[in-house]
Amino acid sequence: MLELENLSVSFGSFMALRSVSMEVRQGELLVLLGANGAGKTTLLKTISGLLRPSGGVITLQGKKISGLSPSQIVRHGISQCAEGRRLFAQMSVYKNLLLGAYTCRKDKKGVEKSLAYVYSLYPILKEKENDPAGSLSGGQQQMVAIGRALMARPGVLLLDEPSMGLAPLVVQQMFDTIEAINREGTTILLAEQNAYTALKIAHRAYVMESGAVVMSGSSQDIAGNEQIRQAYIGA
Amino acid sequence: MELYFQQLLNGLTLGSIYCLVALGLTLIYGIMHIPNFAHGHLYMVGAYCVLFLCTLYGLNYWMAILISMVILAVIGIIMERLVFHPLRDSPPTNSFIAAVGALLFLEAGATVLWGADYRRMPEVFDKVVNIFGIMATQQRLVVIFSALALMGALYLFMKKTLIGSTIEAMSQDREGAFLVGIDANMVSMMTFGVASALAAAAAGLAGPLFLVFPSMGGLLIIKAFVIIVLGGMGSIPGAVAGAYILGLAESLGATVFPAEYKDLVAFILLVIILSIRPTGLFAKEGR
Amino acid sequence: MKRFVKIMILLTLAVALLAAAGCGGGDKDSGQAKEAKVLNIGFTGPLSGGAAFYGKDILTGLEMGVEQVNASGGVTVAGEKYTLKVTSLDDRYLPNEAATNARRLVKEYNASIIFCPHSGGIAAMQEFNEVENFLIAAYSSEPKLYARGNKLTLLLPPPYNSYIDPFIKKTMAEHGKKVAMIQSNAAYGKDWGTLFAPAWEKAGGTITINSPFSYNTETDFAPYVSKALATKPEVLFVGGASQPTAMVIKQARDQGFKGGLIVLDQAKFEDMADIIGMPALEGAIGIYPYYMNPRPDKAARDKFVSDYKTKYGKRPTYEHVWHYETALALGKALEKAGTVKDAAKIFESMRQVLPLDKSIAPIAIEGVSPKGGYTNLGMAAYIKNGQYGDPIDIPRTE
The missing domain is CATH 3.40.50.300 (P-loop containing nucleotide triphosphate hydrolases)
Structure with a gap:
């Protein structure tokens, strides 16, 4: 589905990735x-x-x-839940999740469905939906981060x-x-x-x-x- | 005592104008980390727009402000595309220099097109009202309340619409914003558009009280910078609080101290606030 | 790389355009001077930076005068025909730059007359003009310039101390003895203030507050006006450039001030009336508007006003007319002196050719005093019932 071919990334003279295929x-x-x-x-x-890769190709289903x-x-x-969570700390949990669905915001029904799905995975988020994301515990913040990534309804x-x-x-x-x-x-x-x-x-x-x-x-x-x-x- | 109430009113008027300009500056700083030195000059162009729409085309004052806001939004977007977008991957110094270049271009352009002389906008709300012994033209009240209304509108836009919250999202966590699929280009253009429109509104509101001339933006931009440093770079509540603090400090400072020391009051305030809170009143945590 | 190339192309284009513009100017000059020699009249003043507007504005009057001289056949000095040309150098309002410019104008352009519109530059040139033999045509109402006894300085406007006593007398009689001073804190406003304050007190008045502030770096004047009005003055002493001064007055009126106004001579009533209207200026004393000045020949005055308006799109003020007529007189003086080099002789002839024929003299310069100032009386206006009222004569105190 997702293929990496000879992917290389360098920062200046430092090679962070050397011809990775996966x-x-x-x-x-x-x-x-x-x-x-x-x-x-x-x-x-x-x-x-x-x-940006300095060499190699990434393809998703052949594209x-x-x-x-x-x-x-x-x-x-493809959506990512990044290291360090990268939440919008001063925004509410609900707003964070909503922004996760930014790319499919036009599909109101779909957004509601995803939100219900995330809340079913992590019921605690429903309770805290109006709290600023930054005020949550580490575990709960991680839930928000994963939930936010899921809101985009990713294939990967x-x-x-x-x-x-x-x-x-x-x-x-x-x-x-x-x-x-x-x-x-x-x-x-x-x-x-x-x-x-x-x-x-x-x-x-x-x-x-x-x-x-x-x-x-x-x-x-x-x-x-x-x-x-x-x-x-x-x- | 009456004098202090009078100065309170003066300070609120001044603070309202500062606020609209500083908000734009802080929005741009928040998402792009560029101190847009040319922002005051967008304010100047906005003032000329309102002036010409009123005098040459005989437009209603409010219509003139609205149209100017649209014109300036477009100019702001063009400026972002032409000046700052090509520099997005280069060191910040390049953007600083580009901003100064844009400032000089706008001022020289205005001087060539419209001349260096002072102009004045026609007054619409020129009746003098007397509130418990404080005399003021209606225009001052118009400035104060319109600025509040605009701030309210901005608040609703940024809090209640998803498009508006992308600006805030991008300023709170740039990488996070990318990861949810927010388009950086779109947000940059929108921010420049909104910020420039606010500058045009400020200019239109302040216009009848002050004079309109090509270098008018230079005076304001320094104040706006003090404000956003005071409030915390990139912070929206910080810009609002900073603007009113500076406006009131200036007008009340002028009462207590000789005119020469007036700017001193503002800057001493800045030093005090920054020594207590080095990152400004409403700095974001963890930056 | 691509962007770099683009920028280079743009830059080259810009330079080419500039060069083309420069050439255009050059051609025009050389075309005129086919038979007659060119005689440079020097000018040093602010042509860039914040005061550029002032310098360029002054220059219009001088240039119009010089064009008038050339249009009526130039000048013939000792059998040689000359076309006059204004050569202007930028001094950015700095005295030392003005002095350097003066040296250049004398050495490189053979100028024997140099115009300068600011007291600092004039004072700097006075240090050496008698030795290097050039005449300073000084546009400044700074009284100190009279006191220096320079033999080669022509002073155009009346010194401002002339206005102080007449202004005080009239205002005290009409409005009362309590004044608040909120004039501009630029050097000129402060100097006016230091002469005005003791004179007001000597005349039995009190100063409720002496608080000049910056007219060109403030966004809002209201706080200063509020502060001054809180001391309950009967008169406000204001003034700086016309437009900000108008806004200061407007603020005071908006805040309910009904008393008199003393407006220092830099601000012009006619410009202020354009901005805030006559009613706001009620009870103000200041310089009588030039375009209504009854002393010169009416036809000559009106012709100048309308010619200037056609050419520059606005009404001329004293700055322009003093320079214009000085240029005309200078043309005559050069012919009479029979020399383009000897500044003392030219100055002496200047005294003799004045006054000019009434029909061509829009300000009707009467003569030159022993100290080097024009002898014309100054003229003030006191605004009452929305009218300028009868002109008040102001004798020159030199």
């Missing part, structure tokens, strides 16, 4: 593992159009999308470190809903450092190191790999 298949939950600075965030930002503006990419059905959802900074119990809930979202038919590309939990819900995984893909395979294979266990799972 395939995200329709309906799957793909996890992208790697340590801090491995290039996961760069990869997601490039897919979303926030960064080239690299080089489009971020708003065009959202319209093509990019999630960048949704578990960062959250308490272990909350992390578990977070992964449960991610799995649920995927089960409903949304293709997900999840970038995570928390390999242990992520591998439990993912179908396949890619492992990145200093800007390049070093390994890929099914979750079970990766989870069973000794090197990976030592490097990322710590068991």
